[in-house]
Amino acid sequence: MSFNKITPSDIDFFREVLPASFILADEENIERCSSDNTEDFVFPPEIILQPASTEEVSKIMRYCNEHNIPVTPRGAGTGLSGGALPVHGGICLDMRRMNKIISIDVDNFQVITQPGIITEELQNAIKEQGLFYPVDPASKGSCFIGGNVAENSGGPRAVKYGTVKDYVLNLEIVLPDGEVIWTGANTLKNATGYNLTQLIVGSEGTLAVVTQIVLKLIPYPAENLLMLVPFEIAEDAAKAVNKIMLSGHTPSALEFMEKDALTCAIHYSGSNVTVPENIQAHLLIEVDGNDKEVLFKEMENISFLMEDFATGEILFAEDSEQKNELWRLRRVVGEAVKHSSVYKEEDTVVPRSYLPELLHFVKKTGNKYGFKSVCYGHAGDGNLHVNIVKGDLSDEFWNEGLPVAIREIFEYVHSVKGTISGEHGIGYVQKPYMNIVFNEVQMNLMRQIKQIFDPKGILNPGKIF
Amino acid sequence: MSFNKITPSDIDFFREVLPASFILADEENIERCSSDNTEDFVFPPEIILQPASTEEVSKIMRYCNEHNIPVTPRGAGTGLSGGALPVHGGICLDMRRMNKIISIDVDNFQVITQPGIITEELQNAIKEQGLFYPVDPASKGSCFIGGNVAENSGGPRAVKYGTVKDYVLNLEIVLPDGEVIWTGANTLKNATGYNLTQLIVGSEGTLAVVTQIVLKLIPYPAENLLMLVPFEIAEDAAKAVNKIMLSGHTPSALEFMEKDALTCAIHYSGSNVTVPENIQAHLLIEVDGNDKEVLFKEMENISFLMEDFATGEILFAEDSEQKNELWRLRRVVGEAVKHSSVYKEEDTVVPRSYLPELLHFVKKTGNKYGFKSVCYGHAGDGNLHVNIVKGDLSDEFWNEGLPVAIREIFEYVHSVKGTISGEHGIGYVQKPYMNIVFNEVQMNLMRQIKQIFDPKGILNPGKIF
Incomplete structure (x- = not known):
């Protein structure tokens, strides 16, 4: 693909479409729009445009298409696969003003x-x-x-x-x-x-x-209840998920956190939740609905089911404050791990019952290649986030050895009919692995669909394919 | 599109792929595969192939693609938009043997x-x-x-x-x-x-x-309850649907039947359910879940909500026999109407709250053009089946006047952000109306997608576009 660089005459056109204050090229904004939450990538756009209406977006797109200028749409920049990185420069289409x-x-x-x-x-x-x-x-x-x-x-x-x-x-x-x-x-x-x-x-x-x-x-469901179940064996937590689902319950959340994920979040956020020595993983379980009594019965049934496993004391959130505290811990895990080290996050997803095996495979692969991973995610969907921590691994291993290991994990995932992204997308970082799950026939169908919508390839180039 | 007719040498090839007993051209089978449940169309295929494996389907498709022979896949032939009609002749790909x-x-x-x-x-x-x-x-x-x-x-x-x-x-x-x-x-x-x-x-x-x-x-939800609510004003039944949903209930079924739909089904199936003179429409309401007491409470709440409307006596199905009887009546409506006359079935769908207005518009259009319609459908989704009965209308009006009236109904549907098919598909019969809901830009995207998958246009030609 060969794109054109933005010229002064392009800027003149954009000034006809947008007020000058929404055409940005200052250092701070360029820096903001050069990265998202994916690893430590930096790809600066040449310019940032902030449209406020569909009509403005339409004018910008028509012009860029005619002039072969790449356009990368950007939301809040919280993506975890590099979808918003302007890898070919050009325009960052910053959508924050279209917030109504x-x-x-x-x-x-x-x-x-x-x-x-x-x-x-x-x-x-x-x-x-x-x-x-x-x-x-x-x-x-x-x-x-x-x-x-x-x-x-x-x-x-x-x-x-x-x-x-x-x-x-x-x-x-x-x-x-x-x-x-x-x-x-x-x-x-x-x-x-x-x-x-x-x-x-x-x-x-x-x-x-x-x-x-x-x-x-x-x-809106009027009521919800939340509990945190500690497990002495990490794979038991994954097994418990199947047990809950097979008994006919459908919790509104079934979140898995390895010990390291939770402790990392605790330290990062200064929480006073404690994790006993012998505990290796937690499940955060929420049920919701309109009838509190029904929910209490459900929670009770679920806690009975946990008796089959070696667990610590189950923590029932007593009030909304405690619920918020537990949810906050779960939500900051990603940020907390990122804060402790550079890391790569893989968004593996498998049919739910394979989760214990997936966890086992990830750890085995880590031992084989010598990397540490912190795992957590949405166990009810079989969606495990595998955070591979750089720590003091060499740059050489990080850039050349690790992709081989990741490939092995993804090949396992594919072998059990799972796939390489459950909710983060392919974006920039998972592109090299697409050929694990799709052959040339499938990839060609997708490439041709891209071609129909975007024949010149100006829209978010360098992603997925 | 110009397709090739099937030749003896084609048949020779199919005999290499399939046992002779699954290559059919006898009158009875050709007749069976010439029609589906859509109006009274007859489009005979030249030949019927009955593959039993993916591999056989693959061989047949590759051959037909190379030889420009149209292929129309066929399920059970119960479709209501003519999707299985072999309008260009060629092969009927009868999938009934792939039933495992x-x-x-x-x-x-x-x-x-x-x-x-x-x-x-x-x-x-x-x-x-x-x-x-x-x-x-x-x-x-x-x-x-x-x-x-x-x-x-x-x-x-x-x-x-x-x-x-x-x-x-x-x-x-x-x-x-x-x-x-x-x-x-x-x-x-x-x-x-x-x-x-x-x-x-x-x-x-x-x-x-x-x-x-x-x-x-x-x-599987262990329990369900069913009730039939008769309304003196048909539009009230549609309004009641909104009332139920807005009160926070999500019934597992919320079926609307105009008086004529239900009476037609009663006569056709010889049921002894009766419909009082003053009743114009019914709602069949089902709730399901695991706790019977919760369901009883829900049914009670819903019946209280019905007090805002002029209703007849609500019938609560007392046992599974009565439930089956009511469901059977609902399910045979289509067949019963078809039995009474040739008809055209439109599969209108709108955002739910527009249902009373849609019903009103359909009746008004019927009065304007002089046709009778029998309406029923899935009121909870805003999906109204409009059966326009031929009765003693002239062929001329049926073929030339009626499409104008249908277009008016679909234009209304589109004006409230609805669309022309909720669950039956476009197939053969709704093609002429696609331009009401899609402009050339949208249609071209779809045509190009078709082109990617099926560049020679051999697969189910004459449908959608």
């Missing part, structure tokens, strides 16, 4: 929103209307809903409520040539032509720029 | 099945393992799961449990050139490349032939 909720339709349990709103703010506005948008990535306090759509994000509640794709009914998108279309209809059912909506969800900003999102909502 | 359940994975709540099994048989086998595949089209006793995937079928339980697309995790497909691929992984979460799985679901056999289906399952 267009409408919350209480009659139809739907919200129409722009992409640049923080997910938690959107959730809170929805909750005020008695409704629930349940998908809550760990970064919900800072990530944008648009980024969530781009990466098909999940989070702890996916085990009961699914991921972003299960809530997106319709999208307004701007194609690279500037055309604006809706992908579907605002209906719960749709059997009208090909599913363009689900083609865009999870396409990581490589097919179109999402400018409006219609989400399905559900009634 | 490959495995039910109880640990992971998944089933892997071939496409040619009857949906209800699949559901029963799953239920025996304590698990639940909830999508149950009215034709579940005869339709195939493969056809359900092709059309993204729904059914009464979609209001709580969603449609086929919400359960398909992964598909084995044969491309028109004979290549066999899987579209995704057997995981609940997936953020690995473009969502090819959801591109195939609902593509009506125009992109690939589905040969294996991996479905997500859920725990």
Whole structure:
């Protein structure tokens, strides 16, 4: 791909589209938009544009398409696969000004929103209307809903409520040539032509720029209960997950944390939760619903099931403060591990019952190659985040040896019908591993789809393929 | 499109692939495969092939692609949009021999099945393992799961449990050139490349032939309760649906039947359920779950909500026999209307709250153009089946006047962000109306996707576009 560098005459055009204050090239903003939350990558854009409307996005895209200028859409920059890195320079399309909720339709349990709103703010506005948008990535306090759509994000509640794709009914998108279309209809059912909506969800900003999102909502569950179960054997925690699901319970969260993940989070956040010596892993289990008595019964049943395993004392969160404390610990794990060392995060996902085996395989591979990993994730979905810590490993091993080890882990994952990303996306960092899960026929179908939407390849180049 | 007719040398090739007894051209089978459940269309295939394996499908497709022979995949022929009609002749690819359940994975709540099994048989086998595949089209006793995937079928339980697309995790497909691929992984979460799985679901056999289906399952709800609520004003029944949903209840079915729909079903099936003179419509309401007491409370709450409307006496189904009787009536409505006259069935879908307005608009349009309609459907999803009865209308009006009226109804549907098919698909009969909901930009994206998968256009030609 050969792209054009941005020239003064390009800037003149952008000044016709946007006020000067939303065309940025200062050091601070360039630095901000050079990285996301993925490892320590730095790819500076040449310029940052901050549109406020679909029309502005359309004008920018049409111009860049005509002039062969690469455009990388950016949400909040919390991505974990490098989806927002402008690896070919060009324009960072910073969506933060498109942060309005267009409408919350209480009659139809739907919200129409722009992409640049923080997910938690959107959730809170929805909750005020008695409704629930349940998908809550760990970064919900800072990530944008648009980024969530781009990466098909999940989070702890996916085990009961699914991921972003299960809530997106319709999208307004701007194609690279500037055309604006809706992908579907605002209906719960749709059997009208090909599913363009689900083609865009999870396409990581490589097919179109999402400018409006219609989400399905559900009634807000009035009550929830939370408990933390400590296990003496880490693989038992993974086995307990199957036991819970097979007994007919569907918790609203079933989160796995290795000892190191939790202790790391405790130290990082200064919590006074303690982890006894003999404990190797924890499960954080939440149930939700409208009837507190039913939930108490459910929690009781689940704790009985835990008696089959060697556990420590189960901690039942007594009030919302304690619940928040436990959730905060779970949510900061990623940040805490990152704070302690450079690391690579792999987003492995397998059919749930393979989780104990996956954990075992990761540790075995670590022993073989001599790296340490901190594992945690959404055990109810079989989604294990494997954080490989650099520590004092050599740069040589980090850059050349480690990819071989990661490949082995991904090959195992593929062998049990899992895949290499459950909720983070492929973006920039997992590209080299796509050929483990897709052959040339599959890859060619995807490349040709990219070609249809973006024939000049200007939109988020260098990602997925 | 110019296709080749089947020649004796083609037959010779098919005899190398299949035993002679599965290459059919007798009158009875040709007649069977010339029609589906859509109106009174007859499009005979030249020949019927009945493969038993993916490999056989692959060989057939590769050959037909090379020789420019059109192939129309066929499930059970229960479709309502003409998706299985071989409108260009050629081969009917009759999938009935591919009717095996490959495995039910109880640990992971998944089933892997071939496409040619009857949906209800699949559901029963799953239920025996304590698990639940909830999508149950009215034709579940005869339709195939493969056809359900092709059309993204729904059914009464979609209001709580969603449609086929919400359960398909992964598909084995044969491309028109004979290549066999899987579209995704057997995981609940997936953020690995473009969502090819959801591109195939609902593509009506125009992109690939589905040969294996991996479905997500859920725990089987132990209990359910059913009631039939009669309304003096039809639009009140539609309004009651909103009232129920807004109060936080999510029934497992919320079925609307106009008076004529129910009486037609009663006469057709010889039921002794009676409909008083002053009743204009019914809602059939089901709740399900694991705790019967909770369900009784829920039913009680819902019946209180009905006091805002002029209703007749609510009928609570007392035992499974009565439940089956009521469900049977609901399920035969389509068949019963068809039995009484030629009809056209429109599969309108709108955001739920517009249902009363849609019903009003349909009746108003009927008055304007002088046709009678029988309406029923899945009110919880805003999915209204509008059956326009031919009766003694002239052929001229039926063929030329009626499409104008249907267009008006679909334009209304589109104006409230609904669409022209909720669960039946576009197939052959709704093609002329696609331009109401999609402009040329959207249609071109879809046409180009078709072109990628099926460059020669041999797979189910004459559908969708």
